Amino acid sequence: MKVGLFFGSFNPIHMGHLVIANIMQDRTDLDEVWFIVSPQNPFKKRKSLLHEFDRLKMVELAIEDHFQFRAMDIEFHMPKPSYTVDTLTYLTDKYPQHEFKLIIGGDNLTHFHKWKNCDQILENYGLYVYPRPGESKKIEHENVCYVDAPLIDISATFIRNSIQNGYSVKYLLPSLVEDYIKGKKFYAY
């Protein structure tokens, strides 16, 4: 089975993530997409970062009707910061029968050469790249696959700021996730 891994903070998960994941699963040879919730992205501030269990719960709520999507908490139990190559190695040991691909935005290619063991990621796994504003560099490699997808300019930051300012976030994220955020009064609801 071929699995696309979508890493992120998911604080919270939103329609941008879900549209990309669905296009990747539906229009490529990926059989499943697994959402890997990162407890603490080394490049992001902790400000407004909800507890990892709540972020995982929101991912589970968002994908519960999609049987080819899975939410994973593996990075919760790994050393921090979580390097993608270490998570890929862990998953390969645990699921030797699966083939793993990394799903990333084109903007991430600019700094991809700085990622830990990036050559190993390219050679042993490979990338499924979707377009994102700000992309400036393409990597020509047999294991890099560029997938056409619409640009959806929704971010978790926009959603958190909207809630804080009392604006509606309807349609920006699944209603079950919105209800969960409201119920817990997250992001100052």
Ligand SMILES: Nc1ncnc2c1ncn2[C@@H]1O[C@H](COP(=O)(O)OP(=O)(O)OP(=O)(O)O)[C@@H](O)[C@H]1O
């Ligand atoms: N609208 C979107 N379209 C495509 N990719 C996205 C979109 N929003 C986020 N991503 C990508 O999904 C991955 C996980 O996203 P992340 O959880 O960091 O969300 P975010 O919306 O970028 O969050 P924040 O606004 O808090 O930085 C990242 O690689 C990010 O670049």
Ligand SMILES: O=C(O)c1ccc[n+]([C@@H]2O[C@H](COP(=O)([O-])O)[C@@H](O)[C@H]2O)c1
């Ligand atoms: O392994 C690395 O060296 C590495 C360097 C930068 C980013 N990542 C991972 O890439 C994911 C997306 O990152 P970002 O900053 O684009 O949201 C996130 O889960 C990070 O853990 C991983």
